[in-house]
Amino acid sequence: MSSSSSSAPAAAVATSTRLILVHGTGHGGWCWYKVATLLRAAGHRVDAPDLAACGADARRLSDAPTFEDYTRPLLDALRALPDGERAVLVGHSFGGMSLALAAEEFPDKVAAAVFLTAFMPDCAGPRTRVIEQVPVSDWMDSVVDEEHVPPSVFLGPDFVRRKLYQLTSEEDYTLCQSLARVSSYYVADQQQRPPFSAARYGAVTKVYVIAKQDQAMVEEYQRQMIAGIPVAEVREMADADHMAMLSAPEELAGHLADIANNYT
Numbered sequence: 220m221s222s223s224s225s226s227a228p229a230a231a232v233a234t235s236t237r238l239i240l241v242h243g244t245g246h247g248g249w250c251w252y253k254v255a256t257l258l259r260a261a262g263h264r265v266d267a268p269d270l271a272a273c274g275a276d277a278r279r280l281s282d283a284p285t286f287e288d289y290t291r292p293l294l295d296a297l298r299a300l301p302d303g304e305r306a307v308l309v310g311h312s313f314g315g316m317s318l319a320l321a322a323e324e325f326p327d328k329v330a331a332a333v334f335l336t337a338f339m340p341d342c343a344g345p346r347t348r349v350i351e352q353v354p355v356s357d358w359m360d361s362v363v364d365e366e367h368v369p370p371s372v373f374l375g376p377d378f379v380r381r382k383l384y385q386l387t388s389e390e391d392y393t394l395c396q397s398l399a400r401v402s403s404y405y406v407a408d409q410q411q412r413p414p415f416s417a418a419r420y421g422a423v424t425k426v427y428v429i430a431k432q433d434q435a436m437v438e439e440y441q442r443q444m445i446a447g448i449p450v451a452e453v454r455e456m457a458d459a460d461h462m463a464m465l466s467a468p469e470e471l472a473g474h475l476a477d478i479a480n481n482y483t
Contacts, residue, residue: 247274
């Protein structure tokens, strides 16, 4: 495992690499708008799909009862890649679980899996262990409905502002509140699946990007997950909150462009 400083190269130096940016709980592809714009301007091919019942996707949460249903837009994007083409996947927050599933299903189509202050499961224990152990003791005004199928969560506006968006602009926070949706962590469904395999997900090149000012997925917990499974590289963003793509988009775009150039 190697580490780099928080400084990032400019996103302008690029080869034509495909990156697929995967959002987290309650969000959609919209949250990548700043980083996607910078990467495309640098010559990369960028997709930021809405996962099922997220963003502008027309489905309701009840239409995506399993984690595979939820992740299917990402799985379909990888399935559709031409033979021999590989993509750099970037997963934010809960999007790390979707990256793990995609790498398990299509390891030969993943050039690198980049976990941005994201859940990064290991191959030794239950898939959901990293979700169940996250050290968030106070979800504040968030609303959970265990009776819904699948069990639902809506991240409350105060929780979002104070724990996820504390360094993000008022404009981007307002955008989030306009587009936020009910989602799920699919814990019960994922508990029914075996651990991710060392031969498939475990063999995919992994890079972790730490957001040091994250107040939800705190740095100590990010490093705990890094210690649980081999990674090729660890990068740090000193001044990024949980929403690093909004609070430090230029720096993040530089990191992602550099990673894409290095691992493809």
